Amino acid sequence: MSEQFPGGFVQKRFGGWLEKRIPRASQITLNQQSIFIFPTPRGLVFGGLIVLLILGAINYQNSLVYAVAFLLGSLFLVTILHTFRNLSRVCIEFTGAPGGYVGEEIEFGIRVSRPAGASKEGIRVAWPNTVKQWVDIHEKEACGIKLFVGGAHRGWFDPGRLLIETYYPLGLLRAWTWVDLAAIALVYPKPIFGGSPVESATQKDEGELVDPLGSDDFRDIRDYQPGDPVKHILWKSYARTGKPVIKQYGSYLDPRFMINWDAVAGDTEERLSRLTGLALDADRSQRDFGLDIPGIRIEPGAGAGHLKRVLRELALFGVEGASPAPKQGRAS
Amino acid sequence: MSVSGIEIQIPRNALALLMVAQAMVVGPHSQQLSPWIMGVCLICGLWRWMVYQGRWDFPRRWLKGSLVVASVIAVALSGTNTFSLEMATSLLILAFALKLVEMKSVRDAYLVIYLSYFIIATEFLFSQSIGMAAYELLAAVTVTAAMVGMNQMHTKVRPMASFKLASALIFQTLPLVLVLFLFFPRIAPLWSIPLPGGAKTGISDTVTPGDIAKLSRSEEIAFRVEFKSKIPPTSQLYWRGLVYSHFNEGAWTQARRLHKGAEEGVIWGGEVAKIMSQGSSQRRQPQRYSRGAPVSYEVLLEPTQSKWLFGLALPVAAHNQETQFGQNDIGLTRDFRLLSRKPVGALLRYQVDSYPEVPMDLTLPRWLKERETRLPVNDNPRMRAYARQQFAKSNGIESFAQNILLDIRKGQYRYTLSPPTLPRKNSIDNFWFDTQAGFCSHYAGAFVYMMRAAGIPARMVGGYQGGEFNPRGKYFVVRQMDAHAWAEIWVSGRGWVRYDPTSAVAPERIEHGLDAALSSEDLSILSAFTKARISNFAGLADVIYVIDSIGHNWNLWVVGYDPDVQAKYLSQLIGDISPGKVAIVLLVGASLSMGLVVIALFWRRRKNRMLPVLKIFIRFSKGVKRFGFVRESSESPAQFIARIDPSQHALVAQLDHLLYNSSKSSSIELNLLRKRLRKLQVAVALGLIKEYETA
The missing domain is CATH 1.10.1220 (Arc Repressor Mutant)
Structure with missing residues (x-):
């Protein structure tokens, strides 16, 4: 039984079968149709132990050794029910993904909730090829978890089917399922910082003050306060009045800064990365900025929503079917 | 598979449970195994505990290696037989203990868990008592709890939660275990296996006077018997087990085969029935005796580690034609005893039909006669002379035997559990003429010796005499203290005839059991339990009967379910x-x-979400409805009460309080409310409160 969600020919057939059995839905309540159950290697060894005990009981004609063998055999059967029950009626829901950058671990929010009156223990949740996250739900009805997947590419990223498994209570059996929660995350280009923007700070003392301690333009005069740079002290005035004042300088930026396709060098991906870096820089310095790339122009603006719009365009630049829905099958 | 580090570590919760389980599982084996193995287990347990506490480190590899080698050598040198069950168990327990100190990963822990279950099963090869079964069930729950703990949250230590779930799991298996136990096909052994050795208990195949006296102090149960037919009187219950034909240096032993052609063969299984109509040596002679009604009974023999079984005279083991099993392994010997093919290592259950009226050996072949009259040449000269002289005086064999019994009865002979020690040479002379005090085997030995000295075929028979009837369970319990020896002499025309010289010296022994025959001095050496049992205190005796019959039913339905x-x-x-x-x-x-x-x-139980306060109130409303008090739909419960009886301020206030602070209602408050409402209801029922006109 493979642990990973498979990718070969046979697995494709399996994937198709799974598609019909557990169709895509952003919320799934597990039932006997979606839960698979099979002994673990440990469970098979346990079966071997039972056979050994029965052989011993036969050869020694010992009733109580029979009883031990029967006890273990029944334990195995009863455990099937318990293991199944631990996943049964568990509700799995995709609660959203904030998005991330290529090369990062992309975050997905999953909510696991239990039916009333049945606490769940030892449920493990994971995307293919990732670390399994342990979920226990005792007091609360539900539990929100964050799962991270690496190796995403730019654009819409579909991590595949989500593995829900449990070995509870004895580790002899594994109940599992692969659910398709239609989970999807937007992956932005990997930002490259320190690119050389063609347009930099303007020489005019207009626009938005971005660096109050910059040294480009004289701004004002004010009283000296301990800690001010000594070289900014207006010595003439000090000689005249006996009271130290300092000259204040500042930097001003062009309020209509456009992140421009032609301002950066490299191939498409590299350009996108640099543009992303610029956009993030601009956002970090709380500057208005716009986007100008082939086919798309966004007028300057600021704020989280604006940044998201810009990043989204950068992420989906040249990606076919840029709209996430409807999605045909698994993205590969 | 991506495995985080946490997954291959053993949760501490599970580890603690596992250590407890290991101690529980190994404990009972201390009865079978050498003390040093238990010592190794203790040291390993201590070491693992210190590792668990974080004080010590795991042992180094070289140390582990040398421990393993040393253990194997020690087992080899300890003198247990190779390929015996004890040796296998010793190695198993040692491996188990040593595994403990290197148990780190989940995989190791599972190995230990599986071994624990296995060791629980092996303990049943040594004891199948009800107490042991209960103990091992608890051990199995603990082992299962450790396995549950392996699959629970790693960060929490809560062994009780694991234990509770494990108990539930085991409890839920019980119906299925019962079905499997009853109906799972039981088949014959597939190959031969080493049987538990252990000390042989009960009667041995060599009797020196004094052996049986030692047994007499043992309260242990030899076997239990359920009679299917009419129960013979206790004085006739001579459970034959062994025949001692050979006497040398003061000890009686079983006969050795005299020569190859001697017809001593044991007849097994279904063939036994044939002995009924024709003894093997009498095949050609038409039988003229009547078979008589058989005495049918079932014996549940506790393990003896010996091959001989016990039955009343001329026993025929019932043979189950359908299964062709079990009873095929029980045979009848040439001297009419029951024999098992293998040593009895576990409780053995067999059915017997005994024919007390059928004579044993109507004709005596020459080789047999030779064997049963043989005596060592230069031993007990006084006895020999005395016997010949007495025989000459007597009128035939049986009157000779009666005269000897008369001698014993009239002489100064004493019956005692602690007779003086006898020399190996001339022991019978010494006993008969000098000490004159002895136990059943002394008297039986002397009797047989005298018979043989007079040329009469005679032999000593060992087994048990009598037994205690359990009126609760309607069965007989035969204990080691009922061990007995008596004599059989061959009389022409009657075959082997039983003579019990003990009945001459202590007739109470035969009529009422051992305790009746003992002097107060002898009684004092018996255990306190025996004294309590044989005392006439009826209440206590009844309790003991009930306890014993539980053990008997356990044997009957569980251990003996073959x-x-x-x-x-x-x-x-x-x-x-x-x-x-x-x-x-x-x-x-x-x-x-x-x-x-x-x-x-x-099963999803429909939740009864109604508040307890409401439930109480609704019951009250129904109760008063019959008397014309019906709550208006616009009335609150408190208003309703106030309308029925305006003086009930406390009740109204309490009801309001409980209804609107229902989460805080304690059972004391609810009880008070219930009481008040009931009082009111009674008042209404008695007509103390008249129906109120509703507006």
């Missing part, structure tokens, strides 16, 4: 036994018992 018994009950249930029918019974039984578990696990 293929024969299974076949018997199965055929009562389904008629002819065929594999198909058995499969159907198993399937139906298993489905039913699993169905129970499914209902228990998946």
Whole structure:
């Protein structure tokens, strides 16, 4: 039984079968149709132990050794029910993904909730090829978890089917399922910082003050306060009045800064990365900025929503079917 | 598979449970194994505990290696037989203990868990008592709890939660275990295996005077007997087990085969029935005796580690034609004893028909006569002369035997559990003429010796005499203290005839059991339990009877549930036994018992969400409705009460309080409310409160 969600020919057939059995839905309540159950290697060894005990009981004609063998055999059967029950009626829901950058671990929010009156223990949740996250739900009805997947590419990223498994209570059996929660995350280009923007700070003392301690333009005069740079002290005035004042300088930026396709060098991906870096820089310095790339122009603006719009365009630049829905099958 | 580090570590919770389980599982084996093995277990346990506490480190590899080598060598040198069960168990327990100190990963822990279950099973090869079964069930729950703990959250230490779930799991298996136990086909052993050795208990095949006296102090149960036919009087219950034909240096032993052609063969299984109509040596002679009604009974023999079984004179083991099993392994010897093919290592259950009226050996072959009259030449000269002289005076064999019994009765002979020690040479002379105090084997030995000295074929028989009837369970308990020895002499025309010289010296022994025959001095050496049992304090005796009959039923229904018994009950249930029918019974039984578990696990109980306060109030409303008090739909419960009886301020206030602070209602408050409402209801019922005109 493979642990990973498979990718070969046979697995494709399996994937198709799974598609019909557990169709895509952003919320799934597990039932006997979606839960698979099979002994673990440990469970098979346990079966071997039972056979050994029965052989011993036969050869020694010992009733109580029979009883031990029967006890273990029944334990195995009863455990099937318990293991199944631990996943049964568990509700799995995709609660959203904030998005991330290529090369990062992309975050997905999953909510696991239990039916009333049945606490769940030892449920493990994971995307293919990732670390399994342990979920226990005792007091609360539900539990929100964050799962991270690496190796995403730019654009819409579909991590595949989500593995829900449990070995509870004895580790002899594994109940599992692969659910398709239609989970999807937007992956932005990997930002490259320190690119050389063609347009930099303007020489005019207009626009938005971005660096109050910059040294480009004289701004004002004010009283000296301990800690001010000594070289900014207006010595003439000090000689005249006996009271130290300092000259204040500042930097001003062009309020209509456009992140421009032609301002950066490299191939498409590299350009996108640099543009992303610029956009993030601009956002970090709380500057208005716009986007100008082939086919798309966004007028300057600021704020989280604006940044998201810009990043989204950068992420989906040249990606076919840029709209996430409807999605045909698994993205590969 | 991506495995985070946490997954291959053993949760501390599980580890703690596992250590407790290991101690529980190894504990009972201390009875079988050498003390040093237990020492190794203790040291390993201590070491692991210190590692658990974080004080010590795991032992180094070289140390582990040398421990393993040392243990194997020690077992080899310890003198247990190679390939014996004790040796296998010793190695198993040692491996188990050593595994403990290197248990780090989940994989190791599972190995230890599986070994624990296995060791629980091996303990049953040594003891199958009800107490042991209860103990091992608890051990199994603990082992299962450790396995549960392996699959629970790693960060929490909460062994009780694991233990609770494990108990629930084991409890839910019980119906299915019962079905499997009853109906799972039991088959004959597939290959031969080493049987538990251990000390042989009960009567041995060599008797020096004094051996049986030692047994007499033992309260242990030898076997229990359920009679299917009329119960013979206790004085006739001579359970023959061994025949001692050979006397040398003061000790009686079983006969050795005299020559190759001697007809000593044991007749096994179904063939036994034939001995009934024709003894093997009398095949050509038409029998002229009547068989008489058989005495039928079932014996549940506790393990003796010996091959001989016990039965009343001329025993024929019942043979189950259908299963061809079990009783095939019971044979009848040439001297009319029952014999098991293998040493009895576990409780053995066998059915016997005894024919007390059928004579044993109507004719005596020459080789047998030679064997049963042989005496060592230069031993006990006084006895020999005395016997010949007495025989000459007597009128035939039987009057000679009676005269000897008369001698014993009239002489100064004493019956005692602690007789003076006798020399190996001339022991019988010494006893008969000098010490004159002895136990049953002294008297039987002297009697047989005298017979043989006079040329009469005679032999000593060992076994048990009598037994205690348990009026609760309607069966006989025969204990080691009932061990007995007596004599058989061959009389022409009657075959072997039983003579019990002990009955001459202590007739109470035969009539009322051992304790009746003992002097107060002898009684004082018996255990306190025995004294309590044989005391006439009725209440205590009854309790002991009940306890013993529980043990007996356990033997009957669980330990002794063998293929024969299974076949018997199965055929009562389904008629002819065929594999198909058995499969159907198993399937139906298993489905039913699993169905129970499914209902228990998946049945969604409809939650009764009604508040307890409301429940109490509604019951009250129904109660007063019959007397014309009906709550208006616009009335609150408190208003309703106030309308019935405006003076009930406390009740109204309490009801309001409980209704609107229902989460805080304690059971004391609810009880008070219930009481008040009931009082009011009674008042209404008695007509103390008249129906109120509603507006």
